[in-house]
Structures are given as structure tokens and as C-alpha cells.
Amino acid sequence: MKILITGGFGFLGQRLCKRILEIGELVGVNDETCAVSRVVLFDCSQPPPDLPTDSRVTFTKGDITDAGQCKNLVDEDNMLVFHLASVMSGQGEADFDLCWKVNLEGTRNLMEACRARKGSRFIFASSGACYGERAPGPELDSMKLLPQTSYGMTKACCELMINDYARRGFLDGRVARLPTVIPRPDINSGLPAAFSAVIRESLFGRDATLVVRPDLRHAVCGFRVLVRNLLHLAQLPEAALAGSSDRCMNMPSLSVTLLDLHQAVKKVVRDPAKLGRITFEPDEALSAKLSTFHNDMDATRARSLGLVGDSSAEAIAADFVAEYVDESLLKPVVELEEEPRHWLTLSNPYLRVFRVENPPGDQTLMHRHRGNSLYFFFENTRTQGQKLSEAFLDDAVSCGEIRYGDHASCNLVHRIRTKGPRVMCCLDVEFTASDCKPEGGSEGPDAKRARTEPPAIAGLSLIKERPTARVYSLEVPAGGSWQGALPFERMLWIVHRGARVSGGLGDSFLQPADVFFREGPQQLSLEVLGGQRSLALWLVELL
Ligand SMILES: NC(=O)c1ccc[n+]([C@@H]2O[C@H](COP(=O)([O-])OP(=O)(O)OC[C@H]3O[C@@H](n4cnc5c(N)ncnc54)[C@H](O)[C@@H]3O)[C@@H](O)[C@H]2O)c1
Structure with a gap:
């Protein structure tokens, strides 16, 4: 399968490319799993120095406003296209004509190139900036879009264009409406930049003054979740979207304040005294403008299609430390909901269900299981597990396998590494009502025995x-x-x-x-x- 990522030298393009290479195969047209044969990164900027050195990747410098270049890029049937190239909100406000040309005409060029081929699947990164000013309350998929920036306007227009191209069968379009993805590793501009800076600057040991009100809510998600969700959306069977004329959906997010994120950073590091100092000098006009942005995006539809959200702000902060700073800055063991590959998908007084996905080559942080758990596996793959202060041990899991862990009487502290060949995909069903022990807890009441005989039900x-x-x-x-x-x-x-x-x-x-x-x-x-x-x-x- 050939994959094109426009905006491939950008923040999300690079991370998406890395993950695709790790996974190595994707489900495409006709729901067939195909090996990734080529990933083309297309971008108009200078390639960053740390691009992947993988024979499957090619880099093409160019401009999506050039229709001919777009046509050359989509040179096969059944391609998977991630369209991430865009003029962003700040630049869009400064230069309306450029924003229109790149975000609207550029997107149309690419869609026309897809239309000229058979079976193109087109994944578009829209934005919560589509919403703009609206009544208080969560931003729903069904709300009218009234963007208050030219960037938001172009994203909203692209959503409608993609719905229509999909309706006509020109391409199989799917639109992810993104919250603010944090933390960006490099200093950036734009109103939501403070939501990256509060994590990044303190972890890099740099003092920073933030000009957004510390109690202002904003919808954010971590980069790992977002990349995973783009790939999940791209691989959804056509049948999952059949019958809907709307191909656009909010991505799952957390509604957080800068204070929440600041606290989360302090909670996951070994020594908060080593963090850079964050001070708040809110600019009321800037904060008022940002308060019209997405602050609580409802993602009921996306979640019903298997898309996931970060379990906590701590998980976002811990992931950034491990990926971009230095894992040794983290506390030695994180809680389950702070581990960035454990995505909480259901929680009630009786259980918590985490979805865990770990591609080949990737490994979880060292984390603690406090409750008894059932584990359900969905892929055949090989893994390695390491308990605290022990060596890694080889393991293999198979699709349909179910395991049980009695962790309430003795907490399990471990990490898992996936060796491959496939993504380790499992559901961790943790029974919260069982007798969970505090750290190092001693033996407690023994687990209860089954109270009744299992009923005989035809088919079960x-x-x-x-x-x-x-x-x-x-x-x-x-x-x-x-x-x-x-x-x-x-x-x-x-x-x-x-x-x-x-x-x-x-x-x-x-x-x-x-x-x-x-x-x-x-x-x-x-x-x-x-x-x-x-x-x-x-x-x-x-x-
Ligand atoms: N990161 C976020 O928080 C966020 C939030 C909402 C939506 N999005 C959307 O996600 C996508 C990716 O975001 P990102 O954070 O990686 O942005 P980014 O700015 O890091 O990357 C975008 C890339 O597009 C390239 N580009 C711009 N104009 C181009 C052109 N004419 N031709 C070819 N390439 C061009 C840029 O050089 C840049 O490398 C964008 O479409 C953005 O609107 C991102």
C-alpha cells in the first residue's frame, strides 16, 4: 500500500509516519490488510534533520497549491492519503489570501488528484477552530459551525467539500476534527500555544510566563492518541461509516486548564523542584479570544467507532517526558491511568476498562496494576514483560486469548514491550470493587468465591x-x-x-x-x- 502524507515534515506528519513504519501494515480498501510499501512525505518547508531513514520513505518538497504536483503525488489507485498540510490559524489571520489558497484550493487540488484515481481513501485533519463563538456547553458533532478565524472557515469549508466528494463516490473521505494537540516539542505561536508551553517549558527546565488565564478550559489531546486515532479512522471498514452522509467527527479530547496541566507535570516527575518555573500574567483580551475556541469537544460518535481518548493529563505529560525529554525524569512507576498507552474506555463503580495498543518496537512505561484484571487479546504477537527490578522475559499472546491477574492481593508493577510482528492489542478489564491494596499492601481478605452456579443459556x-x-x-x-x-x-x-x-x-x-x-x-x-x-x-x- 502506498501512503501519502501532506504536511509530512510537520509535527503530526512526522509522528504519523513513524507510527506507520512501526506498524508495517494497514487495512485499506476492501478491508484488506496490506503491507506498507511506500510512505511519501510531501511538504513545502525544509526537511527537519531527524527524518526517518527507512527505505520505504521518500521525501518530496513541493506545494499543494500546484495542481500538477498533486496529480503526480497520487499516482496509483487505492492510495491512502493523509492530508495534513495547512496554513495554521495565526498565519491564516495574518494572510487571508495564502490561507484561502493553501487550505481551500490546495485541498481541492489534492481531492481532484484522488478523484482521478480509483479507491482513494482521504483522511483530513480539520480543527475545533471550526466551532468559533457558540452557546456555552460542549461542542457537539451536530452543531452549526460558526468559525471566528479564516483558518477555521477554511477547515469548515473543507469538511463540506469532503462530504460531497464522498457522497458522489469520488473518494472515501474521513475527517478528524482535532482539538489542540499537545505538547508540541518546539516553541510555537498561536493562542493555544500556552497549552503546550506549560508542559514543555517546565520539563525542559525553562522558566516561562504564560499570558492565558490559568483557569480557562480548552480541549486538548496528546500526540500519541491523536496519531492512533488518525490511523484507526483510516482503517475503519467502509461498512462502519455506511449510511452516514457526514464523514466528519470530533476527536476525543480532555477539557483542561493550564493549572490542570501544570499539576499533572508535577505529579509524574521524580523531582518537581527541577522543573522550570511557570508564572501566569493573563492578558484578558487574549484569554477572551481563546475562550471562543473549542473547550469541551464531545466525541460520542468517534468513541462509538473505536476512537480513544487520553486517560488523564498526567498521561499526556508522562508521554512527553519519555518521548522528548528523558524518561529518567519520571517517577519510577506511574499509575495505570497515567500510562500513555492505556486508554480508559469505560469506567463505573465496578470496573475500569482500558484499551491498550502497543506497536512493534514500542514499550509502555513502568506502571502499577492495583486491581484484579481480566485481559482480552486481539492479535497474535510476541511481547516481552519486565517486572520492577527484574529482567525482560519473552512472551507471546494470541488473538482470542484471555488471561487473569490477581493483582489486588499483590500489585503488579511492570512494563510491556512489543516485539512483533503485530501491534499488541488488548483490553484490560480491571475490577475496581475487588479489594485493591495500597502500594506494598499486605495480604487482605481472600478473593471471593463464585456465589452461584453458572446458568445454562443456549448459545453461551x-x-x-x-x-x-x-x-x-x-x-x-x-x-x-x-x-x-x-x-x-x-x-x-x-x-x-x-x-x-x-x-x-x-x-x-x-x-x-x-x-x-x-x-x-x-x-x-x-x-x-x-x-x-x-x-x-x-x-x-x-x-
Ligand atoms: N497540531 C494541532 O494542535 C492541530 C489542531 C487542529 C488541527 N490541526 C491540523 O492538523 C494538521 C497538521 O498539524 P501540525 O500540528 O502537524 O502542523 P504543522 O504546522 O507542524 O505542519 C503542517 C505542515 O504543512 C506544511 N505546509 C504548509 N503549507 C503547505 C503547502 N502549501 N504545501 C505543502 N505543505 C505545506 C508546513 O510546511 C508544515 O510542515 C494541519 O492541517 C492542522 O490544521 C492541528
């Missing part, structure tokens, strides 16, 4: 039983249906193999690792639509 097979939960499997063939009376007080459904369904888990396209929590005995029916995909589910009964 008991495949694992532990003191906190039982796991059943359920398979429904393509075009088939299932219904059953479920006597459970609390249950978690996990999708192992997805399909388009209707019934008790909604009318949607279910994908591996989707989760649904239900309480109380109930009658559930499921119909698997279409004749191609069968559905495989796990049901976790909480004991």
Missing part, C-alpha cells in the same frame, strides 16, 4: 471462571440471530469479532474491542445483518 459457553468474574463466549453466524434471558446483575459485553448488528447492543457496526456494560436481568436479542461477517462476543458476568 462458559470459558473462564475466576473469583471476580465468569467469561462466556457467544457466536452468531452471518445472517443469523440469537436471543436469551440473562439473569446477571452486572455484565460486560466485549466484541471479539465484529459485524453489523441490530438489537440489544444497538443498530451499528460492532468492531473488535467494543464494550457494553449492562445492569439487571434482561432479555437480549441480536441479529447479525449481511451474509459475510459472523459475530463473536465475550460476556463477562461480574460476581
